[in-house]
Amino acid sequence: MRTFLPISLTTILAMLFITGCQLQEVPFTEAVISVSLPDEALQGGYNGYQVTVTNNATGRSKSSTTDSTGIVHLTVEEGIYNIEVSGTKTLTTTVGSGSAQQTYTRTVHIRGLVEKVRLIGDRVEQSVPVQLSQQGNGFVIKEIYYAGSMTPSNGTYYQDQFIEIYNNSDSVLYADGLTIVESNHISSYAVYEYTDYPNSLIAGALYTVPGDGTTYPVQPGKSLVIASLGINHKTANANSPVDLSKADFEWYDAGTDVDVPEVPNMIRAFCYSNTIWLLHVKGYHAYAIFKLTGSVDDFVKNNSVSVLTQSGNSVTRVRIADSLILDGVELGTAGIIGSKSLSSSIDLSFTYCDGSWTGKSVRRKVLKWENGRAILQDTNNSASDFIPNATPKPWEVE
Numbered sequence: 001m002r003t004f005l006p007i008s009l010t011t012i013l014a015m016l017f018i019t020g021c022q023l024q025e026v027p028f029t030e031a032v033i034s035v036s037l038p039d040e041a042l043q044g045g046y047n048g049y050q051v052t053v054t055n056n057a058t059g060r061s062k063s064s065t066t067d068s069t070g071i072v073h074l075t076v077e078e079g080i081y082n083i084e085v086s087g088t089k090t091l092t093t094t095v096g097s098g099s100a101q102q103t104y105t106r107t108v109h110i111r112g113l114v115e116k117v118r119l120i121g122d123r124v125e126q127s128v129p130v131q132l133s134q135q136g137n138g139f140v141i142k143e144i145y146y147a148g149s150m151t152p153s154n155g156t157y158y159q160d161q162f163i164e165i166y167n168n169s170d171s172v173l174y175a176d177g178l179t180i181v182e183s184n185h186i187s188s189y190a191v192y193e194y195t196d197y198p199n200s201l202i203a204g205a206l207y208t209v210p211g212d213g214t215t216y217p218v219q220p221g222k223s224l225v226i227a228s229l230g231i232n233h234k235t236a237n238a239n240s241p242v243d244l245s246k247a248d249f250e251w252y253d254a255g256t257d258v259d260v261p262e263v264p265n266m267i268r269a270f271c272y273s274n275t276i277w278l279l280h281v282k283g284y285h286a287y288a289i290f291k292l293t294g295s296v297d298d299f300v301k302n303n304s305v306s307v308l309t310q311s312g313n314s315v316t317r318v319r320i321a322d323s324l325i326l327d328g329v330e331l332g333t334a335g336i337i338g339s340k341s342l343s344s345s346i347d348l349s350f351t352y353c354d355g356s357w358t359g360k361s362v363r364r365k366v367l368k369w370e371n372g373r374a375i376l377q378d379t380n381n382s383a384s385d386f387i388p389n390a391t392p393k394p395w396e397v398e
Contacts, residue, residue, distance in 0.1 A: 026077045031119050035070040035085055036129040040384045041110055044089030046070030049110070051128070056080045056116065078120045085112040085128045093349050093383045095335060102337065106348045106381060109133040131367065132379040139173060139289055140327045140378050142166035142223055145361035145392040146279035147353045149240045156357050160233035160240045161279045162247065164225050164394055165289060166364070167218045168376050175218050176211030177293055179269065180226065180251075181325075182279075183286040183341035184307070184317050187332055187350070192339040194307060201288055201320045201328070201341060202307060205277050206269040206300070207251045208292050216248075221373035224248045225394045228278065230263030241359045241392045253277055269296045270318050281356040286341035288328035290320060322346060329362070329382050349383040363390035366397055 033051050037044075049066040057079055064072040087110045094103045112130030119126075142165065148158040163180055167173050184204035185192060194202045209216060209224075218224060227247035233240035245262075252265040253276040259265070269292070271277050279285070292299055305319045328342045330350035337350050351362045364386055367377040374397040377385045 026079075028075055029078050029119050029121055030123045031074045031076055031081075032123065032125045033072050033074065033083060033085075034125070034127045035066055035112070036127050037070070037110075038129075038131055040379070041089060041091065041108075041130070041132060044091055044110075048089075049085050049087035049130075052084045052086075053081045053119070054084070056082065076119060081117050081119050082113065082115045083117055083126060083128055085130050086110070087130075093381055095332070095337070095349050095383050102349075104344070104349045104381075104383075106344065108379065132384075137169050138167070138326055139165055139175075139178060139218075139291075140168045140364065140376055141287060141289060141329050142376060142397075143361050143363040143390070143392065143394065144279070144287060144329060144331070145242065145394075146281060146283060146331070147356055147358045147360050148281045149237060149359040150357045151237050151239060156281075157233075157237045157240060158278055158281060159229045159231075160237070160242050160244065161228040162225055162242065162244055162392075162394060163279075163287065164223050166223045166376060166397075167220055168378065170220050170373070172220065173218050174211070174214050175209045175216040175224055176213050177208060177291050178224075179206050179208040179290055179292045180266075181206055181288040181290065181320055182277075183288075184272065185286070185339070185341040186280075186284045187286065187330065187337045187340065188282075188284055189310065190338045192341070193310065197305065197319055199322045199343060201286070201322065201325065201343075201346075202305065203270070203318045203320050204272040204285075206271070206292075206318060207266040207277075208269045208296055209249060210264070210267050221397075223395055226251065226266065227263070229258055230260040239359065242394060244394065247394075251277060267296055270300050272315070272317070282333050283331035283352055284333065286328060286330045286347070288320065288325045288342065288346065290324040290326055327378070329386070331362070335388075346380060348381040351382040351386040351388050353389050358389070359392070360389045361392040362386045362388055363393065 047068045051072045052063040054061040112128045181203045182205040184202045225247045227244040227250045230247035230250045232243040232245040250263045257276045303319045328346040330347045332350040332352040353360045365377040366374045
């Protein structure tokens with residue numbers, strides 16, 4: 001016969017408490033997080049990045065800082081986590097070679113994020129790719145084809161020039177009022193002559209997209225191609241690399257310029273030239289874009305300045321405050337530049353083609369693809385962001 005011993009209420013409660021505690025225990029895992037750097041950030045080293053893991057269920061976070069190998073070890077409760085990496089580095093960029101070599105220094109923010117990572121088990125290793133923080137999430141300059149091409153009879157051909165502007169955001173943007181600016185300063189000059197106008201770009205030419213504010217929508221991941229002449233240049237010149245017959249706009253100067261009626265014209269807001277405007281085939285200028293609101297005439301009038309040319313003559317030009325500029329690209333000649341037009345906050349360095357009449361362009365790199373949309377690289381450093389001596393590809397990304 002089995003005998004049962006009485007159990008006190010205190011003993012039962014103690015057993016339930018112990019059992020309850022055991023049920024609530026959560027196992028821990030060792031998370032080994034490594035940082036994967038892009039080539040342009042390698043010179044900054046792997047140390048000093050803050051790594052933060054956040055539990056999706058509880059919201060609790062834990063952080064540590066990478067060592068010289070770019071790794072942190074964190075002991076956390078098992079679960080699903082978001083892992084974020086952030087850091088600030090000072091990087092240098094060298095452009096050119098030999099006696100023409102120039103070095104630029106900049107401070108950049110570097111970020112990375114991976115989501116819904118399973119940190120479950122005794123030990124989990126996870127790599128987090130990081131990128132230099134994107135500066136441009138609106139309109140950016142995608143491509144500038146300025147070098148021109150040669151004809152089969154060994155002549156020069158410049159009518160196929162174009163500038164392409166890309167919607168780098170995930171929203172519809174309107175091009176109405178979008179203005180292309182060419183610097184008045186020539187980059188081959190050893191000294192920048194407009195130091196009396198800090199935090200500004202002194203412009204020699206401005207051409208503006210017409211419209212009432214919502215006339216010209218640009219979808220995410222789409223471009224506007226603005227041509228010197230909107231025709232199929234491959235037909236006009238067998239050596240030309242582009243067909244611009246479907247250009248969205250062309251810059252048009254009355255008088256001796258040719259107007260293609262099927263292609264809408266930009267508004268000539270201001271231009272130093274008394275005849276027609278051409279992009280210098282040697283890449284002597286910087287180019288920028290900004291959104292002009294209100295009257296074109298009023299903007300030019302209110303921002304006109306009198307400046308001296310290299311020969312000492314006084315001329316009227318237009319001052320564009322840096323704060324207005326959405327994006328800018330500095331051009332040099334064959335990897336050489338004397339002095340810059342754009343502030344380093346807009347473009348730290350420059351990009352280039354090796355020569356004139358080469359049929360080559362400068363084209364912005366693709367940072368990544370997201371849901372079928374290309375996001376272009378924009379770190380405000382053209383030496384990193386652009387492909388020099390590229391084959392012109394209007395409307396294309398790769």
